[in-house]
Amino acid sequence: MFAEFLQYLISGVTVGAIYGLVGLGFSIIFNSSQVINFAQGEFVMIGGMATVSLISAGIPMPLAMLGAVAITTIIGVLIEKFCIEPSRNAPVVTLIIITIGASIFLRGMAEVIWDRNFHSLAPISGDTPINIGGAMLLPQSIWIVGSLVAVVIALWYFFNRTLMGKAMLATSYNRLAAQLVGIQVRSILLLSFVLSSALGAFAGILIAPIAMTYSTVGIMLGLKGFSAAIVGGLGNPMGAIIGGLIVGIAEAMTAGYISSAYKDAVAFIIILGVLFFMPNGLFGQKMVEKV
Amino acid sequence: MFRNIMKTAAIITVGTLGCAGLATTVANADEPIKIGTFLSVTGGASFLGDPELKTMQMFIEDLNATGGVLNRQVELIHYDSKTSSEAAGTFVKRLISQDKVDIIVGGSTTGNTMAVIKQIEKAEIPFISLAGAGVIVDPVKKWVFKTPHTDKVAVAKIFEDMNSRDLSRIGMLSGNGGFGKSCQKNARALAGGAGIQILADETHGKGDTDMTPQITSIKSTDGVEAFLYCGFGAPTSIVAKNVRQLGLNVPHYQTHGSASMKFVKGADGAAEGVRLPAAALLVADQLADSHPQKEITMAYKTAYESRYNDSISTFGGHAYDGLLIAIQAIERAGSTDKEAVRAEIEKTTNLVGVDGIFTMSVDDHLGLNKDSFVMVEVKDGSWMLVH
Numbered sequence: 198m199f200a201e202f203l204q205y206l207i208s209g210v211t212v213g214a215i216y217g218l219v220g221l222g223f224s225i226i227f228n229s230s231q232v233i234n235f236a237q238g239e240f241v242m243i244g245g246m247a248t249v250s251l252i253s254a255g256i257p258m259p260l261a262m263l264g265a266v267a268i269t270t271i272i273g274v275l276i277e278k279f280c281i282e283p284s285r286n287a288p289v290v291t292l293i294i295i296t297i298g299a300s301i302f303l304r305g306m307a308e309v310i311w312d313r314n315f316h317s318l319a320p321i322s323g324d325t326p327i328n329i330g331g332a333m334l335l336p337q338s339i340w341i342v343g344s345l346v347a348v349v350i351a352l353w354y355f356f357n358r359t360l361m362g363k364a365m366l367a368t369s370y371n372r373l374a375a376q377l378v379g380i381q382v383r384s385i386l387l388l389s390f391v392l393s394s395a396l397g398a399f400a401g402i403l404i405a406p407i408a409m410t411y412s413t414v415g416i417m418l419g420l421k422g423f424s425a426a427i428v429g430g431l432g433n434p435m436g437a438i439i440g441g442l443i444v445g446i447a448e449a450m451t452a453g454y455i456s457s458a459y460k461d462a463v464a465f466i467i468i469l470g471v472l473f474f475m476p477n478g479l480f481g482q483k484m485v486e487k488v
Numbered sequence: 489m490f491r492n493i494m495k496t497a498a499i500i501t502v503g504t505l506g507c508a509g510l511a512t513t514v515a516n517a518d519e520p521i522k523i524g525t526f527l528s529v530t531g532g533a534s535f536l537g538d539p540e541l542k543t544m545q546m547f548i549e550d551l552n553a554t555g556g557v558l559n560r561q562v563e564l565i566h567y568d569s570k571t572s573s574e575a576a577g578t579f580v581k582r583l584i585s586q587d588k589v590d591i592i593v594g595g596s597t598t599g600n601t602m603a604v605i606k607q608i609e610k611a612e613i614p615f616i617s618l619a620g621a622g623v624i625v626d627p628v629k630k631w632v633f634k635t636p637h638t639d640k641v642a643v644a645k646i647f648e649d650m651n652s653r654d655l656s657r658i659g660m661l662s663g664n665g666g667f668g669k670s671c672q673k674n675a676r677a678l679a680g681g682a683g684i685q686i687l688a689d690e691t692h693g694k695g696d697t698d699m700t701p702q703i704t705s706i707k708s709t710d711g712v713e714a715f716l717y718c719g720f721g722a723p724t725s726i727v728a729k730n731v732r733q734l735g736l737n738v739p740h741y742q743t744h745g746s747a748s749m750k751f752v753k754g755a756d757g758a759a760e761g762v763r764l765p766a767a768a769l770l771v772a773d774q775l776a777d778s779h780p781q782k783e784i785t786m787a788y789k790t791a792y793e794s795r796y797n798d799s800i801s802t803f804g805g806h807a808y809d810g811l812l813i814a815i816q817a818i819e820r821a822g823s824t825d826k827e828a829v830r831a832e833i834e835k836t837t838n839l840v841g842v843d844g845i846f847t848m849s850v851d852d853h854l855g856l857n858k859d860s861f862v863m864v865e866v867k868d869g870s871w872m873l874v875h
Contacts, residue, residue, distance in 0.1 A: 417695025
């Protein structure tokens with residue numbers, strides 16, 4: 198009985214950590230521009246697909262991963278430069294629609310450049326499961342959760358201890374005031390795309406050994422990551438990660454204990470419930486108080 | 489004035505005569521027989537349309553080289569539907585009214601096929617679909633036929649194999665897409681008659697990344713003797729990996745939706761030992777020489793692979809059979825009269841095709857039963873025929 202609970206928890210935490218990483222990307226861009234970037238899921242896809250194609254081109258795995266993150270980051274920068282920046286004075290809704298367009302474009306390009314097949318990536322350290330109290334844990338899950346922790350620490354350091362990070366936070370609190378004290382808000386927007394696309398690609402590489410990678414893998418992951426960001430409070434990076442874990446664990450527990458048919462429904466009921474009682478998400482309110 | 493009228497009359501007469509002359513030419517037996525097709529050569533289902541078109545072009549070229557049918561050459565008129573239902577509708581309209589084809593063999597996906605059925609029935613033209621779902625021929629539509637196996641036939645074959653191994657209590661997991669749902673429904677419907685008990689019946693969503701909760705719950709169900717997965721695409725490999733991770737050590741079955749090397753490669757070794765029903769074409773070289781499909785599958789495989797330098801897929805086989813059925817029906821009908829050809833397609837009996845042995849009837853416009861499948865098992869990263 199306990200072994201099953203543990204198994205559901207492992208599944209929930211692994212998947213939730215990925216939702217959290219994707220949600221983090223949504224939050225960072227939202228913070229600096231109030232835009233919800235619906236191409237976030239495509240960054241995840243490009244990260245995975247680029248790694249697969251670089252490895253098949255004979256590049257060793259660590260280099261291929263770095264290369265894939267770099268490629269995705271360049272694409273993120275291009276989207277910001279050529280899609281978002283030229284229309285930065287447009288209403289936020291217009292910008293959101295632009296990101297939807299960008300996501301469709303990226304999916305189409307991925308199908309042209311790569312293919313429509315699904316691909317697997319070798320796990321970082323083997324695929325022999327580790328037995329913990331009867332539950333089976335894949336080494337890749339440890340990598341995913343470990344990476345999430347590392348990302349959280351790095352982001353905390355970036356936002357609280359570096360000038361650049363503080364400038365980003367300041368811009369998210371009050372754009373005009375930030376501009377008045379000499380912060381280049383335009384480069385902040387660019388930086389947010391750099392961070393988000395790199396994080397997205399990173400998530401895509403980590404999940405590929407478990408969930409495969411294919412041209413449309415970003416649609417559902419993007420949607421779940423968005424849900425995670427909403428549950429945690431849009432704009433709060435830590436909120437996105439906790440939101441991701443909540444959605445992931447809820448899904449796994451529902452599939453295990455209630456019925457797998459209601460799995461997605463329960464995740465969305467949680468989101469509705471959270472939004473109903475706390476319209477700003479679980480941690481959204483604190484941000485406003487801080488201001 | 490009078491001269492003008494005479495002149496006009498003369499022009500009209502000449503024109504009419506000319507047209508009549510043209511009409512005679514059209515009806516001439518030397519004109520090619522026109523086979524129309526619309527396939528998803530690009531777009532979402534290009535993995536279906538591409539081998540299908542290549543197969544059809546090869547088939548028609550070989551046929552014409554050996555004299556065609558009824559001493560007439562055969563012309564293939566093709567449009568790429570780009571996997572769009574709207575485009576499929578437009579092209580079928582063009583095939584019927586502009587190209588005036590004698591028969592249509594095409595439609596790579598169920599969506600594209602269903603989108604054109606109304607037009608086909610209105611125009612009363614024989615149509616052989618290459619798409620998978622049972623709904624195309626169930627209920628039976630007078631002018632519509634199809635060649636690929638349905639999930640119902642696959643489930644029947646799987647249950648037969650389970651019976652032969654004395655496995656009767658199973659746990660199953662299905663995707664919630666069209667294929668997975670239909671397969672799950674058929675498994676539930678057929679289980680009773682086959683002496684199979686479904687103890688656990690789980691589903692997973694589209695785009696799901698991890699099915700360990702569902703499989704854990706199947707694993708902890710008492711008495712499960714075998715595991716069946718219904719679905720296709722990336723989840724087939726994810727499920728195989730999850731089963732290995734959780735150490736679910738019971739016979740593992742999947743459907744013909746997994747009969748692709750992508751499944752084996754994607755699963756990274758976790759597909760070993762998975763059993764599934766597949767078209768004989770997949771293991772053509774392992775078939776016994778006495779197997780009725782040995783000759784045709786080997787001939788198709790050799791011809792296709794040497795011509796395109798590409799490995800065969802079972803999808804191309806559907807197109808091969810579609811043309812085979814059409815050509816033989818035209819031959820038996822002795823003309824391209826639409827009703828006569830349609831009636832002859834319906835009378836197809838014991839036709840040995842790549843997909844199986846077709847015997848159609850008024851109530852069965854597919855004509856394949858579970859014996860058209862062979863069971864294969866993944867061994868050393870390849871398919872092994874199970875005897």
